Amino acid sequence: MYPASSSMRTENRRPLRGFTLIELLVVIAIIAILVVMLLPAIQAAREAARRIQCANNFKQVGVAMHNFHSANSAFPVGQEAWLPGGNEGMTEDECGERLPSTRHWLWFGWGTHILPYLEHAETYDEFDFVEWSVGAYGINYTLSGHYIAAYVCPSDPQEGELLYTGVGNFTDNILTNGSDPHEDSRQTNIVGVADSEDYTCAAGIWPRALELNDGMWGEQDALRIREVRDGTSHTLMMAEVTGGGDGSWRGHLWIANALTDTRDGINGPFSIPGGLSPSLFHYGRTGPSSFHPDGCHFTMGDGSVHFMSQDIAQETLVALTTRDGGDSAPAPD
Numbered sequence: 001m002y003p004a005s006s007s008m009r010t011e012n013r014r015p016l017r018g019f020t021l022i023e024l025l026v027v028i029a030i031i032a033i034l035v036v037m038l039l040p041a042i043q044a045a046r047e048a049a050r051r052i053q054c055a056n057n058f059k060q061v062g063v064a065m066h067n068f069h070s071a072n073s074a075f076p077v078g079q080e081a082w083l084p085g086g087n088e089g090m091t092e093d094e095c096g097e098r099l100p101s102t103r104h105w106l107w108f109g110w111g112t113h114i115l116p117y118l119e120h121a122e123t124y125d126e127f128d129f130v131e132w133s134v135g136a137y138g139i140n141y142t143l144s145g146h147y148i149a150a151y152v153c154p155s156d157p158q159e160g161e162l163l164y165t166g167v168g169n170f171t172d173n174i175l176t177n178g179s180d181p182h183e184d185s186r187q188t189n190i191v192g193v194a195d196s197e198d199y200t201c202a203a204g205i206w207p208r209a210l211e212l213n214d215g216m217w218g219e220q221d222a223l224r225i226r227e228v229r230d231g232t233s234h235t236l237m238m239a240e241v242t243g244g245g246d247g248s249w250r251g252h253l254w255i256a257n258a259l260t261d262t263r264d265g266i267n268g269p270f271s272i273p274g275g276l277s278p279s280l281f282h283y284g285r286t287g288p289s290s291f292h293p294d295g296c297h298f299t300m301g302d303g304s305v306h307f308m309s310q311d312i313a314q315e316t317l318v319a320l321t322t323r324d325g326g327d328s329a330p331a332p333d
Contacts (some may be wrong), residue, residue, distance in 0.1 A: 050154040051292050054189075054240070055305050060150045061190055061238055062303035064117035065110075074224045076113035078192050078217030078259055079207045080106040107133040110192055110217070111151065111254035118150050133255050144185035144255040151188035151254045155291040157246040160187050164249035187243055188254035189290075192217035193236040193298070196321040199261040204284040207259050214322045216301060217259050225301070227323065232301030234328040236262070236320050239288040240296035244281035245272050252283050260287055262321045266296055266310040298331070306331045 019027075069075050108129065115124035123146055126139060133140045145162060152160035162184050195213040200206060210218030216228065216237050228235050241260055243251020252258050264287045267273045271289035272281065290296035295309045301323075308317075312332060319329035 047155065047292065051307070054153045054155060054290075054292070055297055055307065057150045057153070058190060058238060058240070058297045058299045058305045059303070060118060061114070062299040062305065064114040064150075065237065065299075066303050067117045068114050069225060072222075074222040075216070076110040077108075077220070077222045078194060078210065079109040079219050079256055106131075107256040109254075109256040109258050111148075111188060111190075111258050112256070115148075118148070120146075120148060140255075141185070144253065147186055148188070148254055151186075151190050153189035153240060153290065153292075156189055156242055157291070158187055158243050158248070158251060159246075160189075161243075161246070161249070161251075163187050163243070163251050163253060184249070185253045185255055187251040188258050189240055189242065189252075190238050190254075190299075191241050191252050191258040191260045193239045193262060193288075193321055194218055194259040195261040195263075196318040197261060197263050199259055200284045204282065214325060215261070216323055223323070228301050229324040230319075230322060230326070230328045233304065234320065234330065235301040235323050236298050237301045237303075238299035240290045240292075240298070241286060242272050242289045242291060243283075245278040248278045248281065250278065250281045250283070257283055262287055262317050265314055265317060266308060266312060300331055304331070308332055 065075055106129065108127075112124070112127065112133065115121065123143055126143055127133075128139055131138060131140055133144060147160055149160075163186070164184050192215075194207065194215045194217040196215065198204070199208055199213055199215070199218070201208050207217075207219040210221040210223060212218065216223055216235060225232060239260055239262070241252055252260075264270055264274075266287070267289045268287045270276055270282075270285045271287060272278060273289045273291060276286075288296050288298070292307070294311075295307055298306050298308055298320075300306065309332070316329050316332070319325065319327040320331065
């Protein structure tokens with residue numbers, strides 16, 4: 001038997017078949033469509049995880065507050081802010097009538113005092129509580145740059161960045177002196193709810209004394225649970241806030257300056273999520289806000305955590321803010 005000729009072998013071989021260009025393009029198009037369809041679901045899942053982590057941070061702070069109260073029979077002071085004689089010449093409208101000339105200038109707030117209850121006792125023990133907390137170089141200034149994970153919302157693109165403080169100025173001369181922000185203090189996304197109206201004195205810079213505010217926080221005095229006569233489960237203690245945006249160096253400091261009010265609602269016009277330009281941001285004017293969709297987190301006076309809609313009625317938010325307003329309102333979810 002003679003071997004098959006080369007022409008016969010060629011005729012018996014099966015032709016090779018691959019994808020045509022059109023088929024490849026169709027497959028690529030299908031993959032692209034699937035990616036576009038799945039991407040929102042993936043992003044939603046990631047945001048859900050970040051929101052859970054943020055709520056957990058608020059819970060940790062609430063527990064720390066109550067542990068502090070158990071140890072000291074009161075919550076920590078919202079903020080300390082005054083130099084000896086620093087209120088002289090202020091009008092009564094600027095809160096000068098409540099601030100005696102014996103006030104000291106320490107500028108420590110609740111965020112410093114609960115550190116031992118957030119597993120940061122080593123940091124707390126290093127503070128020098130007879131010196132100014134920030135605005136001058138020293139151990140306190142260095143410690144104020146520590147990153148405290150419990151105070152940072154994972155959905156905020158600022159990610160607890162270092163904020164510009166300068167010497168005696170917290171946000172406004174950043175554009176003129178060119179200071180390096182990496183030498184300053186860390187941001188917090190959790191602040192105390194001080195009042196249903198303006199919580200500040202003296203052109204929106206200094207916090208008012210606690211007795212002048214209707215919320216749970218203020219300067220000078222510490223609040224006790226029994227003074228929350230509307231009920232701790234009906235009164236806002238902590239609120240979520242945003243700063244001036246990634247790279248703005250603007251926001252609230254965890255070491256101090258960590259108070260707000262609810263006069264403009266949630267995601268209001270003086271917040272970045274509410275549409276404010278980063279260059280106009282000021283910590284004394286912004287209110288509760290977040291980069292979570294449609295609302296933000298709050299910790300109530302009893303330590304429970306609630307996510308509240310930005311569409312909440314303002315009268316309800318006011319009722320939830322006041323500690324002794326006789327207008328107890330349930331915390332909505």
